[in-house]
Amino acid sequence: MTDMIVQPLHAPPPRLVRPSAGIFALYVGVGAFFLFSLYGSNLSPAKLIDGLPNMLRLVGEMFPPSLERLQSVGGAMLETFQMAFAGTVIGVILSVPLAILAARSLTPHISLYYAARWLIALFRTVPDLVWALFFVVTVGLGPFAGMLTLVVDAIGFCGRFFAEAMEEADKGPQEALSALGAGRSEIVFSAVLPSAMPSMINSALFTLEKATRASVVLGLVGAGGIGIELKVAMDLFQYDQAATIIIGVFLLVLIVERVSSILRKLILK
Amino acid sequence: MSLAPAARLVESAIDVTAPARPGAVAASIASVATGTDLDIAGLCKSFDRDRPILSNVSLRVPQGQSVALVGSNGTGKSTLLRCCLRLIEPDSGAITILGRQVHALGRARLRRLRAEVGFVFQRHNLVAQLSVLSNVLHGAQARHSGPRVWYQALAPRPLREEAMHCLELVGLADFAARRADCLSGGQSQRVAIARTLMQRPRLMFADEPVASLDPNAGEEVMELFADLIRRQNLTLVFTSHHIDHALRFGDRVVALRKGGIALDAAARALDAPTLRQIYD
Numbered sequence: 001m002t003d004m005i006v007q008p009l010h011a012p013p014p015r016l017v018r019p020s021a022g023i024f025a026l027y028v029g030v031g032a033f034f035l036f037s038l039y040g041s042n043l044s045p046a047k048l049i050d051g052l053p054n055m056l057r058l059v060g061e062m063f064p065p066s067l068e069r070l071q072s073v074g075g076a077m078l079e080t081f082q083m084a085f086a087g088t089v090i091g092v093i094l095s096v097p098l099a100i101l102a103a104r105s106l107t108p109h110i111s112l113y114y115a116a117r118w119l120i121a122l123f124r125t126v127p128d129l130v131w132a133l134f135f136v137v138t139v140g141l142g143p144f145a146g147m148l149t150l151v152v153d154a155i156g157f158c159g160r161f162f163a164e165a166m167e168e169a170d171k172g173p174q175e176a177l178s179a180l181g182a183g184r185s186e187i188v189f190s191a192v193l194p195s196a197m198p199s200m201i202n203s204a205l206f207t208l209e210k211a212t213r214a215s216v217v218l219g220l221v222g223a224g225g226i227g228i229e230l231k232v233a234m235d236l237f238q239y240d241q242a243a244t245i246i247i248g249v250f251l252l253v254l255i256v257e258r259v260s261s262i263l264r265k266l267i268l269k
Numbered sequence: 270m271s272l273a274p275a276a277r278l279v280e281s282a283i284d285v286t287a288p289a290r291p292g293a294v295a296a297s298i299a300s301v302a303t304g305t306d307l308d309i310a311g312l313c314k315s316f317d318r319d320r321p322i323l324s325n326v327s328l329r330v331p332q333g334q335s336v337a338l339v340g341s342n343g344t345g346k347s348t349l350l351r352c353c354l355r356l357i358e359p360d361s362g363a364i365t366i367l368g369r370q371v372h373a374l375g376r377a378r379l380r381r382l383r384a385e386v387g388f389v390f391q392r393h394n395l396v397a398q399l400s401v402l403s404n405v406l407h408g409a410q411a412r413h414s415g416p417r418v419w420y421q422a423l424a425p426r427p428l429r430e431e432a433m434h435c436l437e438l439v440g441l442a443d444f445a446a447r448r449a450d451c452l453s454g455g456q457s458q459r460v461a462i463a464r465t466l467m468q469r470p471r472l473m474f475a476d477e478p479v480a481s482l483d484p485n486a487g488e489e490v491m492e493l494f495a496d497l498i499r500r501q502n503l504t505l506v507f508t509s510h511h512i513d514h515a516l517r518f519g520d521r522v523v524a525l526r527k528g529g530i531a532l533d534a535a536a537r538a539l540d541a542p543t544l545r546q547i548y549d
């Protein structure tokens with residue numbers, strides 16, 4: 001027994017699998033479209049390099065940040081968060097019934113399922129600035145339009161994730177309740193919702209974070225909040241005031257994310 | 270692998286419906302008046318066409334009798350119990366429970382029938398995020414609907430008290446406020462039994478009620494369960510892989526094999542080695 005080399009009856013498979021012609025064409029196509037996209041975006045490293053002094057000058061003028069209008073900036077910041085918070089809470093609440101309709105195992109009728117899914121998809125796929133423009137026309141300039149936008153945003157996000165959480169909820173308790181003759185709403189409220197709750201709370205906190213970030217830019221189209229202050233400051237070349245606003249926004253988003261992650265740990269354990 | 274021993278067992282099974290316990294004799298006499306609680310006739314079920322799980326199974330269970338359903342893994346015991354309440358739709362056959370033809374019931378009537386039949390699962394199937402008391406309260410969903418039977422906090426006093434009473438019956442009154450996912454396996458299963466009692470069932474099914482428990486807890490829970498059933502003189506059909514449990518807690522043992530009933534005998538007429546053969 002000197003020969004320790006094992007000779008399997010079957011040869012191992014090739015190390016690399018040659019892609020099929022279709023896959024190969026796909027790779028080439030994606031690569032080509034990427035180059036075409038760079039061209040479409042007017043890619044110009046020269047411009048970026050030429051612009052660096054501008055950027056430095058801008059940053060230089062931002063410091064030190066101006067504390068001149070701190071009070072009105074603070075007020076706008078509060079308004080921004082109020083929009084985000086109110087919009088999220090209302091959106092999360094409205095998402096629950098919509099998600100029940102959009103959960104395959106819970107929907108009372110298949111047509112309601114499709115209607116709910118379609119509505120949620122519409123809310124999610126149309127970007128929030130478009131919704132904001134739409135609501136500014138509908139209810140006029142101001143934070144109310146922004147809040148409505150964030151409600152729609154929240155429904156688009158939570159509607160989908162709540163429905164998924166409900167579909168994935170533990171089936172055992174649901175079966176136990178239907179075996180004892182419980183009705184549909186009893187099963188939804190006493191088995192499905194409690195099981196889905198941790199995941200739903202998680203989604204709701206994410207929504208609040210998302211809404212806080214989104215609420216900052218909604219002001220750019222007149223839908224209330226700090227965004228308009230930022231735009232005005234930039235347009236008037238008051239970069240030191242813009243800097244205050246940017247730092248404020250940064251802190252607000254940071255605080256909301258921190259608090260949300262602490263809550264998440266507390267609630268979900 | 271021959272069916273011969275089992276077939277002999279069927280022949281030798283004397284007095285199939287005669288209950289073993291003195292108490293149940295009275296029950297079976299009473300059942301002449303009250304009729305049969307469960308009557309399965311010609312039940313067939315297959316999940317894919319070429320492999321029937323249950324073919325032409327018939328079984329009558331008089332009021333007050335306790336039937337142990339045994340058989341190897343995958344012989345269709347769970348399927349049989351689920352078909353009885355149409356948690357799985359049977360392919361064909363007639364099932365009569367408490368005088369009602371299950372296969373002919375519409376949605377609403379089926380719900381009302383299910384309300385009268387307790388079902389204990391192998392997994393306790395409690396709602397993990399809710400309190401023990403809320404979980405027991407859910408048994409009342411057999412009779413009521415609306416927020417008062419969703420959560421204990423919204424329940425009216427009589428229902429809360431009845432739920433506490435059911436918890437006392439399984440010895441867990443002190444755990445009412447605990448979250449259900451903080452319980453041990455044995456405690457969880459006792460809460461599940463309390464939920465079934467809250468339902469005030471007239472007939473009880475149990476699918477391997479103690480299979481996920483350790484031997485001691487399993488023994489304890491099975492004793493408790495059987496005792497509660499006996500005191501209320503309920504009809505019970507339970508499945509088990511414990512030969513010992515089948516013989517002790519069943520008045521009658523029914524064994525499934527290859528889609529049919531291979532053995533149907535009074536528990537007192539059987540002993541462990543005989544029953545073992547059913548698994549060969």
Ligand SMILES: Nc1ncnc2c1ncn2[C@@H]1O[C@H](COP(=O)(O)OP(=O)(O)OP(=O)(O)O)[C@@H](O)[C@H]1O
Pocket residue numbers: 316322340341342343344345346347348349
């Ligand atoms: N929902 C289902 N879909 C397809 N096949 C199923 C389904 N439920 C059960 N089966 C099959 O039916 C057969 C019987 O299953 P069942 O659970 O009734 O057996 P059992 O006697 O309860 O077994 P065990 O002792 O392991 O609990 C198994 O072969 C299983 O794979």
Ligand SMILES: [Mg+2]
Pocket residue numbers: 346347348476477
């Ligand atoms: Mg089973």
